[in-house]
Amino acid sequence: MSNASLKEQLQAVASQLSDKSGKEQKPKKHFHQIDRDKERVKKPKPKWLDYVQYGVELLRVYFPAGFKTHSEIKPLKKGIKQDLVKRLSTLDSIVTEDKACMVKSLAYYVNTAAYHKSVVEGATRIDLDGNPAGLVTAEEARYSIEKQQAKLLAKQTAKPVTQMPQVTEELA
Incomplete structure (x- = not known):
């Protein structure tokens, strides 16, 4: 047997082993998980979402006692926006763009599902x-609760149809 033939055989075995080991390491996905992964790939994250999430992170950094993580969210004081604007106007260490971002992101924060869940009697x-x-x-x-339900309903009606509608033909 020649060295070239032996080398080719070893490479073939090595590639088969790497294919098998690579397949064993990856967990199998269910059909619905694959669909969600495809949706994520198709739809890039909107720029406004990055902007408001950045603003919420700024709020958490500068006001950690008032703006908590999802599991710790508490309802905010009525008129919190005016308080935020007043407080930000006294802070010279924050650039104007970040101040504006925080004020705009407040609306996003109070419209999250976690925030709505925290607003109980x-x-x-x-x-x-x-x-x-x-x-x-x-x-x-x-x-x-009504606002959150309306949001969920709008989300459900906006989803694309996953099944083909049944077409009935009339025979003449």
Whole structure:
């Protein structure tokens, strides 16, 4: 047997082994997971989402007691936007663009599902420093639930149809 033939055989075996080991390491995905992965690849993240998420992160950095992670979110004080604008106007260390980003991102923060889940009757509202600033009323809790349900309904109706509609032909 020649050295070239032996070398080719070894390369073939090595490639087969690497193919098998690569397949064993990857977990199998269910059909619905594959569909979600394809959707993620097709739809790039919108620029506005990066912008508001950056603003929320800034809010968490500068006001950590008021803006918590998803699992720790608490309802914010009524009029928090005005408080935020006043406080930001006193901070010279933050550039104007970041201040504007934080104010705009506040609307995104209070419209997340996690925030709506935190708005329940009797929950304590907090200010920028995490201090108690009132309670959530039954009407406010009901409004928050309705708003979240409307958002979910809009999301469900906006999804593309995954099945082909059945077409019936009339025979003449």
